[in-house]
Amino acid sequence: MEYISTRDINKKKHNFVEVLLSGLAPDGGLYVPIKYPLVSAYLGKLRQLEYPDLAFQIMSLFIGDAISELQLRSILTKTYHQDVFKTKDITPVTHLDDHIYIQDLSSGPSLAFKDIAMQFLGHIMDYVLQENDQTLTIVGASSGDTVSAAEEAMRGKHNINVVMLTPKTGMSPFQKAQAGSILEPNIFNLSVPGPFDICQDLVKTLNRDNTFKQHYNIGAVNSINWGRICAQIVYYFKGYFSVTSDNSQHVDMIVPSGNFGNVLAGYIAKQMGLPIRHLIVATNENRVLDTFVKTGVYQQQDVIVTSSPSMDISKASNIERLFFDLLDQKPSDLCEKMIEFETSKLLDLSSLHDRLKNHYGFLSDDSNHDQRSQVIQRVYEDHRYIIDPHTAAAVKAAQTYRDNTGTPMLCLETAKPTKFEAAVKEAIGFVPDRPKGFEGLESKEQRFFDIDASIGSLKSFIIEHF
Numbered sequence: 001m002e003y004i005s006t007r008d009i010n011k012k013k014h015n016f017v018e019v020l021l022s023g024l025a026p027d028g029g030l031y032v033p034i035k036y037p038l039v040s041a042y043l044g045k046l047r048q049l050e051y052p053d054l055a056f057q058i059m060s061l062f063i064g065d066a067i068s069e070l071q072l073r074s075i076l077t078k079t080y081h082q083d084v085f086k087t088k089d090i091t092p093v094t095h096l097d098d099h100i101y102i103q104d105l106s107s108g109p110s111l112a113f114k115d116i117a118m119q120f121l122g123h124i125m126d127y128v129l130q131e132n133d134q135t136l137t138i139v140g141a142s143s144g145d146t147v148s149a150a151e152e153a154m155r156g157k158h159n160i161n162v163v164m165l166t167p168k169t170g171m172s173p174f175q176k177a178q179a180g181s182i183l184e185p186n187i188f189n190l191s192v193p194g195p196f197d198i199c200q201d202l203v204k205t206l207n208r209d210n211t212f213k214q215h216y217n218i219g220a221v222n223s224i225n226w227g228r229i230c231a232q233i234v235y236y237f238k239g240y241f242s243v244t245s246d247n248s249q250h251v252d253m254i255v256p257s258g259n260f261g262n263v264l265a266g267y268i269a270k271q272m273g274l275p276i277r278h279l280i281v282a283t284n285e286n287r288v289l290d291t292f293v294k295t296g297v298y299q300q301q302d303v304i305v306t307s308s309p310s311m312d313i314s315k316a317s318n319i320e321r322l323f324f325d326l327l328d329q330k331p332s333d334l335c336e337k338m339i340e341f342e343t344s345k346l347l348d349l350s351s352l353h354d355r356l357k358n359h360y361g362f363l364s365d366d367s368n369h370d371q372r373s374q375v376i377q378r379v380y381e382d383h384r385y386i387i388d389p390h391t392a393a394a395v396k397a398a399q400t401y402r403d404n405t406g407t408p409m410l411c412l413e414t415a416k417p418t419k420f421e422a423a424v425k426e427a428i429g430f431v432p433d434r435p436k437g438f439e440g441l442e443s444k445e446q447r448f449f450d451i452d453a454s455i456g457s458l459k460s461f462i463i464e465h466f
């Protein structure tokens, strides 16, 4: 499989390993495969497979011969293992009621769905870097689930260092402890005075300095990384097979969304021939994606801080890949639109709304704090199942769109309630038991390095340590 950048009018081709290590394309675009492989004819065969084998069949279509079959199989067997995700199914499905189901994507080491892709990234990057005798310093910023998922995946990897910038105040004590208690020598948590935006700006400024970046082998693992999208496609297949008995049936997939990475993987699964009827984008009070799906108009807004913080996003970094398809995969048209968007913060694709809705099958729903709270309470009372505020947005959307066709509706569980204890306690009146290994996490030893909120301070840290 070959890849091009969404913004490269010359359509220069790249292989999977290049795309994996570079993240964003140098022209500012995102890498996309030149075509989506079709699997409709082999769904029967795929249905039989255990998770690591299913992952191999799907992902090797995107990786091609960039990694040998033997190596890829070995990496996937290590990644999708019961010891890492608690069950052999990796993403087990629970029946809630009628035809609503929950697919657990959050039983990995950091208790968020990001583990499913990030664990793969850890193993495959480690392998590729060792082969090429390279090292990589991953620099990122996050106030939420990405930090711990990335650090869990990269801890102890010899050729990789991780530097994560987090705001000194604003993270929950649990999230802070999740990151801070990882004491491996290749993991560096930097504590920055000021809000999350400052952390993100520092990383962006660093990334614009190409000379510095090359000299210190700076890389990223943010949600636009194709390796992550590719790994996420697999669980849509697994979820589909779990709730259907033959391949003529359709399902709806409901996805708590922020940067549009998760649901984009679902969209690709559908393009590959997986019988998904609707992809339902669930948002919170930050309604940018909800408005886009309903109207075709994408307008960046200021972020509102909510009780489902991993969806508090004003500009969904992966949506450019969907824009690209909507614009018939023409880089020149996309460039024009993105330049327009950079200045006006608005992209009007309403003339293509029919395709988005009826051909691609997108629907959407928003939610507010009280609605999510009620859903958490209801699901607990009716089913003794405790969901987190992100998953609650999906369950609310499933209730909005349920119909009498009996089509299974699969809500993706993107985090465990333990990550958001305060919001969950408010809804059900008590703090849910923590999964094994997370009891007393906040009292474990933590390590943070203090830097000033300046690019000079960040660069000095890197120069001093690597």
Ligand SMILES: *Cc1c(COP(=O)(O)O)cnc(C)c1O
Binding pocket: 112, 113, 114, 145, 146, 223, 256, 257, 258, 259, 260, 261, 262, 263, 310, 311, 390, 414, 415
């Ligand atoms: C990251 C995250 C999301 C949003 O996923 P995107 O791929 O950015 O759309 C939703 N819920 C949780 C719990 C997350 O950690």
